[in-house]
Amino acid sequence: MAKKILRRVLGRNLFGNFLRIANFITLPKPIERMQADQDKIDIMTKNLSLYNFANCPFCIKVRRFMHESNINIDILDAANDDAHKSDLMNYGGKYQAPCLRITEPNGEDEWLYESDDIISYLRKLTAGN
Numbered sequence: 001m002a003k004k005i006l007r008r009v010l011g012r013n014l015f016g017n018f019l020r021i022a023n024f025i026t027l028p029k030p031i032e033r034m035q036a037d038q039d040k041i042d043i044m045t046k047n048l049s050l051y052n053f054a055n056c057p058f059c060i061k062v063r064r065f066m067h068e069s070n071i072n073i074d075i076l077d078a079a080n081d082d083a084h085k086s087d088l089m090n091y092g093g094k095y096q097a098p099c100l101r102i103t104e105p106n107g108e109d110e111w112l113y114e115s116d117d118i119i120s121y122l123r124k125l126t127a128g129n
């Protein structure tokens with residue numbers, strides 16, 4: 001009975017849901033910057049979006065880093081939104097999350113896979129601010 005209720009509350013993806021809730025409860029406080037520095041970061045990251053799955057541990061790791069670093073970029077649901085799903089597969093090249101879409105000033109997109117590479121990219125981009 002208890003198992004049935006737990007299953008209903010957490011859904012089918014028990015591990016993913018558990019991780020997502022545990023992450024939410026233990027989220028660190030975002031770094032605080034001077035408003036001018038935060039504005040600079042927001043401008044620098046305006047051309048980025050993160051294709052993600054809500055319960056994916058690698059996506060949670062990236063989202064946690066973004067939260068902690070106060071990096072506010074669009075987070076797109078590539079599991080349930082058909083348009084985001086097909087963009088990720090057709091333009092990114094594979095159906096894997098997380099993936100960071102980097103739109104260059106000339107309008108071309110770079111699709112960066114691998115959570116560690118995404119975190120390194122964001123860390124470098126925002127270093128010193």
Ligand SMILES: N[C@@H](CCC(=O)N[C@@H](CS)C(=O)NCC(=O)O)C(=O)O
Nearest residue numbers: 056057058095096097098114115116
């Ligand atoms: N090494 C990758 C692993 C990413 C990965 O395996 N993501 C899973 C979701 S947790 C995925 O996209 N699987 C493809 C699928 O579900 O079809 C990373 O660190 O980003």
